[in-house]
Amino acid sequence: MATKDLEWERSKISNQDMNLLKRLGFTKKKDALRFPHEESYPSPPMEYRVSFVDHLIRGLSPPIHEFLRGLLFVYGLQLHQLTPNSILHVSIFITLCECFLGVQPNWALWKRIFCLRRNGSHGVAYNIGGVVICVRSDVDYFDVKFPDSVQGWRKRWLYVHEESSDSMEYNIAPFDGKTKILRRRSWDAEATEEEKLATEALMTRIRELQSTRGKELSGIQITTYFLRIRVQPLQARKNPLWMYAGDEDVERLSTDLSAKDLEKLIRRISKLSKKDTVPSSCKVKPFCSANPLPEGHLVLSSLPPLPEGGEVEERAVVTDDNQGASRPESGVGGSQKSVASLEKENETEVTSSTRSSLPAASPKGKRKRDETIDSGASKADTSRAEKTAPNAGEKTLDLYDAALISSDDEEEDAPIDETARTSTSRTLVVSEARPDGDETSPPQQNPEHPTPAPFMKELIRFGTQFIGYRDYAGKLEEKLAEANRRADALATELEQSETARMKAEAKAATVEDLQKRLDDAKRALEENVAQHSAREEEILGRLESQSRRFVRRTHQEYELENPEDDELLDALSLLEIHGTEARNGLAEAEAGLSRLFPYFFKKKEEPAVFIDLAKCFTSNEDLGLQLRQEGLKVGVEGTMALIAESQQHVDWSRVGNTGEIETKKWQSLIKAAKPSSKKILATLGYKPAPAPSSSKPEVK
Known part of the structure; x- marks a missing residue:
């Protein structure tokens, strides 16, 4: 087959x-x-x-x-x-x-x-x-x-x-x-x-x-x-x-x-x-x-x-x-x-x-x-072997060929496979002597076909092994070439790694310097953060103090509608509210003082700055007393004018001697004069608000 x-x-x-x-x-x-x-x-x-x-x-x-x-x-x-x-x-x-x-x-x-x-x-x-x-x-x-x-x-x-x-x-x-x-x-x-x-x-x-x-x-x-x-x-x-x-x-x-x-x-x-x-x-x-x-x-x-x-x-x-x-x-x-x-x-x-x-x-x-069955060859193979065998008449014979074709003549058993153990690529069939213990008659030798010397069998065995080792060595050479290529690639990578290592070593000082600078920056940042935290706490304390002072002055405390959950921001929001209230109060105070200024300071010009205007009303003088005295003077002069107009006889020397009038009598006189004064004021177009009369007039 x-x-x-x-x-x-x-x-x-x-x-x-x-x-x-x-x-x-x-x-x-x-x-x-x-x-x-x-x-x-x-x-x-x-x-x-x-x-x-x-x-x-x-x-x-x-x-x-x-x-x-x-x-x-x-x-x-x-x-x-x-x-x-x-x-x-x-x-x-x-x-x-x-x-x-x-x-x-x-x-x-x-x-x-x-x-x-x-x-x-x-x-x-x-x-x-x-x-x-x-x-x-x-x-x-x-x-x-x-x-x-x-x-x-x-x-x-x-x-x-x-x-x-x-x-x-x-x-x-x-x-x-x-x-x-x-x-x-x-x-x-x-x-x-x-x-x-x-x-x-x-x-x-x-x-x-x-x-x-x-x-x-x-x-x-x-x-x-x-x-x-x-x-x-x-x-x-x-x-x-x-x-x-x-x-x-x-x-x-x-x-x-x-x-x-x-x-x-x-x-x-x-x-x-x-x-x-x-x-x-x-x-x-x-x-x-x-x-x-x-x-x-x-x-x-x-x-x-x-x-x-x-x-x-x-x-x-x-x-x-x-x-x-x-x-x-x-x-x-x-x-x-x-x-x-x-x-x-x-x-x-x-x-x-x-x-x-x-x-x-x-x-x-x-x-x-029979020899054909033992050798495993077919009849056709046997005939082909007979045709290729050397003629009996030849005087010379290659010992290597003789060893290959004379195995059937030498022994009965089939040839032994002498393939090299490390390779399966080739097999050379040679003959070996029968093992010890088997009984058989010695083979008949043909004198014209001499049996090869024993050393030739060893030579053939070595040749067979050489073929196997040669094939195996060829494969090893291929793998060695592949290993060399890989070694070259690894050498290149190693060289690149060595260059990178040298560069890294050259930059080692720079890295250490950068690390030191980084540590210094971290310490400075930590100190800055600590200072900032202390400053925030101080600001927060001052804002809270101002808020408490404002509440004590105005008697009005405010609450935030949407707190930020941040103490500093919430305190600042309260301060903004307080500031708004303070600005509104100052504006109203400025308007009121401006209106009152001409009555109290007839001969002065109104200051342009609010703080100066406010100082005019915070002096040690009793600005109300002066205003009342001016009003009393006007009233006395008006009364005297009305008496003169009525053509009544008045002893003006006695009128000016007010020290002899008792307080109670003075009060009764003022009370008796009120109905007449109201008529006079109505005639003048002024309707005063009701108010209790003071005691003695303040005469300076």
């Missing part, structure tokens, strides 16, 4: 996907995920790998669990080469081991249950999602009810953070979208007899969990459980799931999902229809802090090999021509097919039965295959 490298397209993660990732808690951890921008081909930053939204919702979360890292190493795969349902298989297996079997994820048990096959359709083997994890045909395992296809999952790619350790070999391989998928022995690796014996109790328990009446456990129940507790099985965790502590567990990514959201998520990753009921709980109570492991429970530990343990024989490449693909080679048009053209195609994964059509592999070291 031909290999089809699907073209990467720009990631199309919708708002609905973003909201789902947010509800599931993936965006809560800083830098755990990064989303591509406009790039149409993945270019993950340092320490990031390419994954998919459908991987995350099926239990994947950075940093990646040790068991999954081991699987990727042993199978020689990258994350983007596994389908979403394959990721869910691993999640269910880890949850099964930790929650229902009470053991760590067990590599030996995994090999008894699962194997791998190529994924493709219409005679094409994919590279993106090109490997499917499936259940062996002879194993009774949980029916997970996978969907027949996951629509559009290849478009929803993103970057997940893979924490680096001190050794680069400890991490999963960096992303390389052009690395071809090579079928390896580990894809069909079986458990050894010792491993089968050690895991037989676990297999028995799995059968019991499936078949116990009334307590049947299903793959959907296991999936629902790990989605409901919000702990990702494929995330590196401090504690196994049998120590899950409920809502307060430190491994939880988010709070509980609503029943509606959980049901929608389950239906999305399975083929349950709307008519099917989504289980709300497991019929078998899982192990957790509330249901701890029994006392004396044996916790088995068996993990797949990791890169730091060195190469393993199971990683040997069987073939790279995709003989293990799901469909025979036919109908391949040779044109590149984009991801968009595959949206309506099935993944060709295992459906509800999840069974593999591949035959179970024989135990290691006991396979008896």
